[in-house]
Amino acid sequence: MTVIGTSMSVFDLLESEVRSYCRSWPTxxxxxxxSRLWSEERRRYLDFFAGAGSLNYGHSNPVLKRALLSYLERDGIVNGLDMATTAKRDFLTAFQDLVLGPRGLPYKVMFPGPTGTDAVEAALKLARKVKGREPVVSFTNAFHGMSLGSLAVTGNAFKRAGAGVPLVHGTPMPFDRYLDGRVPDFLWLERLLEDSGSGLDHPAAVIVETVQGEGGVNVAGPGWLRALADLCARHDMLLIVDDVQMGCGRTGPFFSFEDAGITPDIVxxxxxxxxxxxxxxxxLFSPELDRWxxxxxxxxxxxxxAAFVTATAALHTYWADDELERRTVRLGNRVEERLSAMTREHHGLSHRGRGLVRGIEFEDPARAAAVCARAFERGLLVETSGPTGQVVKLLPPLTVRDAELDEGLDIIDRAVLATP
Structure with a gap:
């Protein structure tokens, strides 16, 4: 009989080689x-990863935990498929009252499945169903998920190769500043759309991230997003904004597209x-698109x-006013100041981002990986992003304390200094 201990050996023995994060953080x-995690050896870590953006309100948030425990204690329904439940009703009511209504967004709400790629797959299917066309325009360095439809509109070659089959019906176009401003925005796409000899089948939709998190923290400017929305309207294409990682306040407002003043057809x-x-x-989609x-x-x-319960508690706690939004913007400005100073002091660095998603780009991708490794040694979790892993991505919880934010930035600064 094989004896499995409590160390890392059980993961090496039984878990698939596909695992990734545990290789960067071997504990x-x-x-x-x-904003903290503790290992079984009781070592404390500061978290600037936040569950890849799934923990905007921090780990074990006490308000949300109390709501969840209370619901479970009274034997509240956990799996209701698409049946009507009190928990779903409470969420939909709160979402309308605190998010959609105040922003004048008339969206219908669909629960497509539990993950971001499920939401994207549903969006792509609906766009094609409504328009009766197959192609969807995406952008360079985009990431929309790991299932086949989402991968078809994802840019990363390594992730696309994992599909094992041809990825079709997606057409990549340059993201904002992809060509360093040498070409007017959307010149190529608009020319293709207007030329009947271009070979481009008319797209059903365009899908875009306002900030490409996995793609390297590439930020689309408000003017670029407005121009994209206008182009979609003029050429009968639906605009899909993938707010899986940048929504729920990551850039400041609840939706990351609010600052651009646009209303996507699907979110x-x-x-x-x-x-x-x-x-x-x-x-989410406009009512006239609800053709299911x-x-x-x-x-x-x-x-x-169970997720409806914690989501409702989160909305009432953090989105009944603009306090969290203003705090995220303030802390984002603080990070920007620190990163500006850091990039002035250290050679071969640049930075970018919005709100509390920030990226430090290194000329040498190996240096970015080394900085993350040294940060982990010093008690901080951060990951790399970008096509070659050249960007250190900072994604702390929105509820991070000011002192914790400074502590993490200090660790990053020391890690950069120790990684020539």
Missing amino acids: VFDHARG TLSKSVSGYGLPMALT EPGEHNGTFRGNN
Whole structure:
């Protein structure tokens, strides 16, 4: 009989080689609270990863935890598929009253399944169904998920190769400043759309992230997003904004597209929408696009009522006023100041971002990986992003304390200094 201990050996023995984050952070985590995690050896870590953006309100948020425990204690329904439940009603009411209504967004709400890629798949299917066309325009360095439809509109070659089959019906175009401003925005796309000899089948939709998190923290300017929305309207294409990682306040406002003053036809949300790290996703769309037949798109776990409970508590706690939004902007400005000073002091660095998503780009990708490794040694979790892993991505919880934010930035500064 094989004896498995409590160390890392059980993961090496039984878990697939596909695992990734545990390779960068080789320890066994035991519990977490706020912006901190503790290993089973009781070492404390500061978290600037936040569950890849699924923990905007921190680990084990006490308000959300109390709501969840109370619901479970009274035997509240956990899996309701798409049945009507009190938990779902409470969420929909809060979402309308605190998010959609105040922003004048008339969206219908669809629960497509529990993950971000589920939300994207539903968005792509709906766009094609409504328009009766197959192609979807995406952008260089985009990331929209790991299932086949989402991968087809994802840019990363390594992730695309994992599909094992041709990825079709996606057309990549340059993201904002991809060509360093040498070409007017959308010149190529508009020319293709207007030329009947271009070979481009007319797209059903365009899908875009306002900030490409996995792609390297590439920020689309408000003017670029407005021009994209205008182009979509003029050429009868639906505009899909993938707000899976940048929504729920990551850039400041609840939706990352608010600052641009646009209203997408379809929006995808996941990650922090449940507020507690529980699986939950939404696909939002204008009422006239609601062409689904009953049961035409479904899934067993689209009715995660435990997530509805924590999501409702998160909305009431953090989105009944603009305090969290203003704090995120303030802390984002603080990070920008620190990163500006850091890039002036250290050779081969640049930085970019919005709100509390920030990226430090290194000329040498190996240096970015080394900085993350040294940060971990000093008690900070950060990951790399970008096509070659050349960007250190900072994604702290929105509830991070000022002192914790400074502590993490100090660790990054020392890690950079120690990595020539």
